[in-house]
Each structure stands twice: as structure tokens, then as C-alpha cells.
Amino acid sequence: MKRAVCFIRAGSSETEFIMSESLRFHFDVNGQSFTSAGQASVQVKKNLRELGIPAEAIRRVSIAMYEGEINMVIHAHGGEADVIVYEDRIVIILNDHGPGIPNIELAMKEGYSTAPDNIRSLGFGAGMGLPNMKRYTDDMKIETELGKGTCITMTVKF
Amino acid sequence: MTVKQLSEQSGFSAVCLPEPDREISGGYCGDLLSWVMGRAKADQAWITIMTNMNIAAVATLCDVSAIILSEGVQPDDGVKEAAEARGINIISTELPTFEAAKQLARLI
Numbered sequence: 666m667k668r669a670v671c672f673i674r675a676g677s678s679e680t681e682f683i684m685s686e687s688l689r690f691h692f693d694v695n696g697q698s699f700t701s702a703g704q705a706s707v708q709v710k711k712n713l714r715e716l717g718i719p720a721e722a723i724r725r726v727s728i729a730m731y732e733g734e735i736n737m738v739i740h741a742h743g744g745e746a747d748v749i750v751y752e753d754r755i756v757i758i759l760n761d762h763g764p765g766i767p768n769i770e771l772a773m774k775e776g777y778s779t780a781p782d783n784i785r786s787l788g789f790g791a792g793m794g795l796p797n798m799k800r801y802t803d804d805m806k807i808e809t810e811l812g813k814g815t816c817i818t819m820t821v822k823f
Numbered sequence: 824m825t826v827k828q829l830s831e832q833s834g835f836s837a838v839c840l841p842e843p844d845r846e847i848s849g850g851y852c853g854d855l856l857s858w859v860m861g862r863a864k865a866d867q868a869w870i871t872i873m874t875n876m877n878i879a880a881v882a883t884l885c886d887v888s889a890i891i892l893s894e895g896v897q898p899d900d901g902v903k904e905a906a907e908a909r910g911i912n913i914i915s916t917e918l919p920t921f922e923a924a925k926q927l928a929r930l931i
Contacts, residue, residue: 700901703880707909710884720865727884728860735857788873793857800861 688716688750694734694761696743699787705746706731716750722823725801726755729819732794733759739780739790740764741814757802757819765811773799824931826889826912829868832930834923838892838913839903845888845912850927852920856881863887868914870923874898879905888912891927893920 690712692705710727718726730746737744741763749756766772773795780790799805802819809815827843829835848866853859854873863869865886871878874896882890889912892898898906898913906913916923 700876703877703884707880707883724865724884724886731860731880731884732857787875787877788854788856789877791855791857793855793861797857797861 690748690750692746692748694737694743694746696738696741699738699784702734702738703731705734709748712748713750713755718750718755719823722755722821725821726757729798729801729821730757730759732797733757733817733819735789736794737761737763739784744814754803754820754822757817757821759817759819760814761816762814765813765815766807766809767811769807769809826868826914829889829891829927829930830914832926834918834926835891835914835916838898838915839907840912840914841907841910842888842912847888847927847931849931850891850924851887852924860885868927870920870927872896872920874902876902876905878902879909879911882906882911883909889914891916891923893918893923 690709694705695701706727709730710723713723741761744761747758771777775796776792778790778792784790798819803822804820806818824847826845826847827840829847830837830840846866847868850870851863851867852870854871856877860881863885866888868889868891869882869887870891870893872894878890879902892915895917
């Protein structure tokens with residue numbers, strides 16, 4: 666298939682537009698700064714609005730992605746986030762090289778958290794991250810390997 | 824009621840109002856950011872005592888019409904600037920959260 670690709674750089678984000686296929690946004694999530702977490706989600710929200718994606722889908726994507734960003738900063742020293750926009754769905758891929766998740770079933774339970782106290786004092790670390798990501802997406806897949814990292818793929822249909 | 828009108832009410836004051844004409848459709852109280860993010864609705868005013876930078880991101884993602892900082896808390900350094908840049912209105916009040924919510928409910 667013939668493809669036309671162009672890259673638009675804006676800050677830490679990168680947009681790859683592949684005509685006739687999909688639209689992809691790529692972000693590097695800075696693991697050093699907890700206070701700057703959310704930059705990628707806010708940018709994605711803005712981009713999706715400009716594309717005319719339905720508001721509820723944007724909300725679900727933004728929330729799921731923000732939770733993922735926060736998790737990457739708290740647990741994995743940052744990582745990478747990709748958002749791919751298709752005609753009828755949005756796919757979010759979060760990839761980190763952190764410690765991995767020892768027990769996914771436990772991590773998916775609301776209220777279970779391994780976040781340190783300083784994170785809790787900022788209003789996070791209440792064990793809502795992964796459950797929220799599952800709640801606000803139509804499909805969520807977690808691939809994790811101890812000592813290697815975690816890749817979470819989420820889909821929001823609209 | 825607009826955000827500006829609320830900021831002019833007794834007991835409330837403006838911290839920053841980049842979008843003063845936004846209407847307030849209701850309110851949401853909460854300090855647990857993940858919880859708020861999943862439940863606060865667009866155009867509501869969000870009453871909280873959290874003051875760190877992440878409130879600007881959460882407010883943006885939820886599209887709330889304003890953050891109301893209750894109990895006399897003040898935003899951390901840089902929050903006001905981030906809110907200005909993102910079009911997030913911030914109002915402060917000395918009122919406890921419950922009283923602030925009561926006032927808001929009475930006014931809107």
C-alpha cells in the first residue's frame with residue numbers, strides 16, 4: 666500500500682500522519698517530574714478535540730491515559746505513550762521499562778496500591794489507577810515481565 | 824451563574840479567571856484525584872483542598888468550569904500560571920468544603 670507520512674514535532678510529542686490508515690501521536694513520558702505528569706494526556710485531549718472525536722470518547726481516553734502516565738511516573742521512571750486514532754476507535758499503548766507488575770490480579774483490585782506516602786499526599790496512590798483504566802476503556806491488555814517492564818494496550822470505541 | 828459571578832460573591836475570591844464567563848452547572852467535592860477524574864462532570868465547579876500542580880491537569884481533563892480551593896488553602900507555586908495557560912479558573916474560599924458546597928448549591 667502506498668503511504669504518505671509526515672511528522673509534526675511539538676514539544677515532546679510527535680505526530681505521525683499516515684494517510685488512509687490512521688493518525689498516531691507519540692509522547693515520551695518524563696519519569697523525573699511528577700508534577701508535569703499529565704502533559705501527554707492534556708495534549709491528546711486537545712488533539713482529539715481538533716479532530717472532532719466525540720466528547721465522551723475523548724474524556725475516556727484522557728482519563729485512562731492520565732492514569733497510565735501517573736503510573737509510569739510513580740512506578741517505572743517514565744516511559745512512552747502512543748495514541749492511534751482509527752475511524753471508529755482509539756488505541757492507547759503505554760510502554761515502560763519499569764519493574765513490572767508481580768501480581769496483576771491484585772493490582773487490578775480497587776484500593777490496592779504500592780505507591781509511596783509522598784505520592785498519596787498528592788492525591789494519588791489510592792489504588793484506582795489500573796481499575797480506572799479498565800473502567801474507562803472497552804478493552805485493556807496488560808503485558809508485563811518482572812524486571813523488564815510493562816506494556817498496556819487500551820481501546821476506546823466510538 | 825458564571826465563574827466570575829461566583830468569585831464576586833461574599834466569601835469567594837478569584838485566584839485566576841482566564842475564562843470568567845464559563846457557566847457553572849453544578850459541583851463536585853473531592854480530594855482524591857483519581858476519584859475526581861472519573862466522576863466530576865464537565866462544567867461543574869470542583870471543590871478541593873488539593874493544591875499541587877496535578878489539579879490543573881485533572882481540571883483540564885474533566886473540563887470543569889472552575890476549581891474552588893476551600894478551607895483557605897492556596898495553590899502551590901506554578902499552579903496559577905499553569906491554570907492561566909490552560910484556561911482553568913481558580914477561586915478560593917475560607918469556607919470549609921461542606922459550607923462552600925452549600926453556598927454553591929444555593930447560588931447556582
